[in-house]
Amino acid sequence: MNIHEYQAKEILKSYGVRIQEGIVVDQVGDAVPAAEKLKEQTGTGWFVVKAQIHAGGRGKGGGVKLAKNLDEVKERASQILGMQLITHQTGPEGKKVNKILISEDVYYPGESEVKEYYLSILLDRGKACNVIMASTEGGMDIEEVAEHSPEKIIKEWIDPRVGLQDFQARKVAFLLGLSGQAFKEMVSFIKSLYRAYVETDSSMFEINPVLKTSDNKILAVDAKVNLDDNALYRHKDLAELRDITEEDPLEVEAAANDLNYVKLDGNVGCMVNGAGLAMATMDIIKLSGGDPANFLDVGGGANAKTVEAGFRIILKDPNVKAILINIFGGIVRCDRVANGVVEAYKNIGEINVPIIVRLQGTNAEEGAAIINNSGLKVFSAVLLKDAAKLVSEVLK
Numbered sequence: 027m028n029i030h031e032y033q034a035k036e037i038l039k040s041y042g043v044r045i046q047e048g049i050v051v052d053q054v055g056d057a058v059p060a061a062e063k064l065k066e067q068t069g070t071g072w073f074v075v076k077a078q079i080h081a082g083g084r085g086k087g088g089g090v091k092l093a094k095n096l097d098e099v100k101e102r103a104s105q106i107l108g109m110q111l112i113t114h115q116t117g118p119e120g121k122k123v124n125k126i127l128i129s130e131d132v133y134y135p136g137e138s139e140v141k142e143y144y145l146s147i148l149l150d151r152g153k154a155c156n157v158i159m160a161s162t163e164g165g166m167d168i169e170e171v172a173e174h175s176p177e178k179i180i181k182e183w184i185d186p187r188v189g190l191q192d193f194q195a196r197k198v199a200f201l202l203g204l205s206g207q208a209f210k211e212m213v214s215f216i217k218s219l220y221r222a223y224v225e226t227d228s229s230m231f232e233i234n235p236v237l238k239t240s241d242n243k244i245l246a247v248d249a250k251v252n253l254d255d256n257a258l259y260r261h262k263d264l265a266e267l268r269d270i271t272e273e274d275p276l277e278v279e280a281a282a283n284d285l286n287y288v289k290l291d292g293n294v295g296c297m298v299n300g301a302g303l304a305m306a307t308m309d310i311i312k313l314s315g316g317d318p319a320n321f322l323d324v325g326g327g328a329n330a331k332t333v334e335a336g337f338r339i340i341l342k343d344p345n346v347k348a349i350l351i352n353i354f355g356g357i358v359r360c361d362r363v364a365n366g367v368v369e370a371y372k373n374i375g376e377i378n379v380p381i382i383v384r385l386q387g388t389n390a391e392e393g394a395a396i397i398n399n400s401g402l403k404v405f406s407a408v409l410l411k412d413a414a415k416l417v418s419e420v421l422k
């Protein structure tokens with residue numbers, strides 16, 4: 027689960043990580059009072075108005091702007107709030123800005139006096155441990171740094187049996203070329219950040235940029251936090267940070283129905299039980315010349331209701347040209363699923379895309395008979411190979 031910059035910074039701050047202070051608002055009229063309050067708290071006279079959306083690259087897209095006085099705060103706030111912000115991560119339609127963060131300017135007295143760094147912590151699945159990545163090339167697109175100058179990315183892997191060791195934090199700070207006060211600040215920044223990452227069960231923290239101010243403070247100017255969905259059950263407070271307006275509406279609807287759904291770009295909608303079978307189904311669709319429109323795992327207890335919910339979600343995707351239902355009857359019986367498909371089909375009404383149903387396992391034959399006798403425009407297949415062939419035929 028992704029959260030907003032302002033929420034991520036609050037988490038960081040609660041772990042003692044120094045941040046660029048700010049106050050979030052959702053009305054233009056609240057921007058100047060927020061700036062005045064911030065001035066009282068921090069002494070800052072300059073401000074930065076920052077769009078809060080779940081996407082990076084906001085600066086380049088015009089969603090992060092400096093304001094040198096309160097009038098400019100108001101002007102920037104009215105420009106950014108409500109705008110449709112387009113960045114390389116939002117897609118061409120962009121994202122509507124519903125909240126802005128009024129922040130203190132931390133680049134005082136000027137950009138030549140400060141230095142931006144990159145720092146992230148994430149799970150390295152290949153090495154089965156967390157890794158700290160750091161670079162002197164902060165503020166830039168890290169993918170670009172990785173491509174053109176990979177030697178500028180420092181990586182420090184953390185042994186999960188002992189956690190982050192002090193020498194590792196010092197090593198990263200040293201490799202970033204820091205010394206004196208800034209070095210000490212960076213070491214404690216990394217240690218606090220790592221503790222926050224572990225204790226919140228996050229799967230990614232990306233702080234880009236981390237800033238060294240002109241007076242050698244180290245602080246987080248930006249914060250991108252990805253929380254592990256599978257651990258949210260033990261972080262009720264963090265789970266509340268979810269902002270569904272930022273998420274794909276189909277994925278939100280699927281989650282409400284306990285379906286595991288991920289939207290993809292292809293044209294064949296899939297409804298499958300079990301993640302492994304879902305992945306195999308996507309492979310076979312690819313091999314037969316189609317492209318999966320989604321990943322959808324209806325789970326082991328698929329019934330008429332979940333099948334119908336899955337149907338509705340798949341049909342809302344305008345790219346879908348065919349639907350492949352691939353169910354293995356283990357706990358769930360195929361005749362029940364078949365009845366569910368027929369019922370859902372009748373409930374939803376006119377469905378103009380061909381549907382291929384492949385039922386295998388318990389009561390597979392009874393299931394196929396129900397589909398074949400239903401009189402609906404549904405094709406039934408027993409073997410996955412045949413189902414794939416049907417998919418490629420209907421696509422033609």
Ligand code: GDP
Binds near residue numbers: 131
């Ligand atoms: P992103 O573009 O979505 O990654 O948003 P960031 O929070 O990283 O901000 C983008 C850029 O805005 C930063 O890389 C800085 O160059 C600039 N910026 C952020 N905060 C300040 C600030 O306090 N003062 C100045 N002058 N620039 C800032």
Ligand code: MN
Binds near residue numbers: 082083234235
């Ligand atoms: Mn950034």
